[in-house]
Amino acid sequence: MATPDHNLTTINPLYCKFQEDFKYILLPVSYALVFVFGLALNGTALYVIVFRTRTWKPSTIYMFNLTMCDTLYILTLPFLIYYYADENDWPFSEPLCKIIRFLFYANLYGSILFLCCISLHRFIGICYPVRSLYWLSTRRAKFISAAVWGVVLVCQGPVLYFSRIRDKNSSRTCYDTTSPELFDDFLVYSSVISVLMFALPFMVVLVCNGLMVRKLLEFSWRSEGRAEGERCTLSACRSKQKSVKMIIIVLATFMLCFLPFHLTRSLYYSFRYLRQISPQQITCNTLEAINVAYKVTRPLASANSCLDPILYFLAGQDIRSNLTKKSRTTTHKAGSMGLCMTTQL
DSSP: OOEEOGGGTTTOTTOEEOOOTTHHHHHHHHHHHHHHHHHHHHHHHHHIIIIIOSSOOHHHHHHHHHHHHHHHHHTTHHHHHHHHHTTSOOOSOHHHHHHHHHHHHHHHHHHHHHHHHHHHHHHHHHHOHHHHHHHSOHHHHHHHHHHHHHHHHHHHTTHHHHOOEEEETTEEEEOSSOOGGGHHHHHHHHHHHHIIIIIHHHHHHHHHHHHHHHHHHHHHHHHTTSOTTOHHHHHHHHHHHHHHHHHHHHHHHHHHHTHHHHHHHHHHHHHHHHHHHOTTTSOHHHHHHHHHHHHHHHHHHHHHHHHHHHHHHHHOHHHHHHHTTOOOOOOOOGGGHHHHHHTOO
């Protein structure tokens, strides 16, 4: 049961102390699994992209940046595993605490933005195959990727200010959010970031993938009545139906990793702020229940580091051929131009 923490009454008399013993098992174990599988999968993806891919297409550039983003985060997990296994006792310096927290959120929103870029890339290739010849160039992909990194670094820069450590009794806490006296400012910052770097990209991903599904299904329905001799077109139709399944997987992954985390975090921050205004309505027990939900969804947000390369290998025919050292050459007609874009994530 949550109770007011009397050690912090000089800072905030409404502060609640939670019973969070579960997270000292949940977070180290889940982060350890993400570290092992994520490092293996992303390391393999980087190896294939860098050493086995001769021609870098726009989709390859986006995936390379997404993989780099995930890898940087995965390399910070041993510090968090040790921290939570030692029950919130940070043995390292404050600058390292700031860097670890910064990389967590940089990976989170970098992954969201690069998945948004990939969805836009596929959308243009499927729905506007002729225009894609101009818009989907390698040069533009490099420029967009550099812009994404710039946006992430600028928008997540304040995390380096808000993240800090504090000595409590015999332990040292590395705050995931910020110190209690800065929470109100952090709430404003976090709300703006959630809208700009999650809600808006999420809407773009939903719209793009929804329109792609409709386009692929329309193509599939029109192809049902065509002559049996048009086997190449029918084959392209079947491939596009398979692409619909991949789109569903991408959407499901996006919603599994990012949506629950942002919903529970927003609820926790909001109820924590409301408790300061109306402690009679928002009790410590209510706040603790929301905090538990928030802590449970944190491993889901980290799991995207493992799922991103899996989606890459499932969707990329070029990657599979490079990995098996086989050379495959496929000739497409102009009417199958959109298929080329759908077979690349």
